[in-house]
Amino acid sequence: MIFGRKPLCGQIHKEIPLSTPIDEVSFTVFDTETTGFQVATVDRLIEMAAVQVEGLKVCEEVQFHTFINPNRQISQEIIELTGITDDKVENAPTSIEGITRLFKFIKENNSNCLVGHYVLFDIVTLKSELKREKYSLGRMPTIDTLDVIGYLSPSYDMRDLHRYAQNFGTRLYERHTATGDALTTAYLFVELLYHFKARGKRTWGDLLQATENQSRIF
Template identity: 55%
Template sequence: MARAETPLNTPISDITFTVFDTETTGFAVGRHDRLIEIGAVHVKGNRVLETETFHMHVNPERSIPPEITELTGISMETIEHAPNSLEAIEAYLHYNEKANSTIWVGHYVSFDLLVIKKELQRHQYRIDMPTTIDTLDLIGYISPSKHMLDLEIYASQFGTRIYNRHEALGDALTTAHLFCELLYHLENRGKRTFADLLAISDMSKRNIQF
């Protein structure tokens, strides 16, 4: 996938964002834990396009721990006939390409990017990783006193909708509505262009190794 560059002076309202989330067998995705679900939804014009969602379970080709099944509702039966991670990621990329969306948004997005990158590496596949926006950075800019990481807490504090937690699509939808509220606050502070958004959510400032 070739990475398309969005002009820095592009109004935020003109950009189609992909808000996404992943579920995994655990947090050690750089080693043995694997992807089991991807969910995503597009945002444009400060509006969540709920009719344009993406959701897919993924066969991790390993067992799912009981505590993960309890948390996510995803069992071995759920993923028995699901595609492998490469097939699922390719479908997700196609979903983005159809909407001409090259900017991904997530809540603690560095983890979800790591999941995608490690799964592609396992299949000896590589893509140019997209520009990303982390809602945690936007929250830190708007309300610097907030230190919790929990998505549901933030959604409650900003008065946005909360969907099924620890389900990839549910968390993506929750994040998308939170993201729209954050964009509204940014607009009120005069932050209206892609350059403004990048200055607030800059992955290069974070010491994260992928």
């Protein structure tokens, strides 16, 4: 017998015309931290954070953050990398509860798109957590800052968020924390959008076309 998977929260974004100016698009920039890189199998989500970008400005006052209880011990390597200990996640919500809260944040802010740096990893993390509970993700556009950089400067060939932020002269926040990386990504993304507009690309449709990627819509 085959069981279908139901979206956790249905449609979680606000659709807009492709002709909408980029300045009028609402973005939710987010990041996840996990117990390791094998999120489809043995590793688990332990932290999520998000910040809104509106009118090509980072709204630091509009943030989301939660730790997640992975129901497993966090390795010393990850503790040293992220600063997240077993004590910090002991009373944290489950992955389903945390992801539901993230989706509520997205809806409440009328977001049109999720943004991340190497966002495919974050999407796979969410999908894997939901799959374990027989849920799926509703469809929502996603944009990877790596794709925007690839459009603007095809010669770049690296993934390190902080090196890109340094190269583009944007703000740097604490590394390997969901909030810090979300904020760093948000400021990098806004700078990239200004460069994008300087190329004469000014609409939501232009941005989607320039960052066309198999993983863009989940």
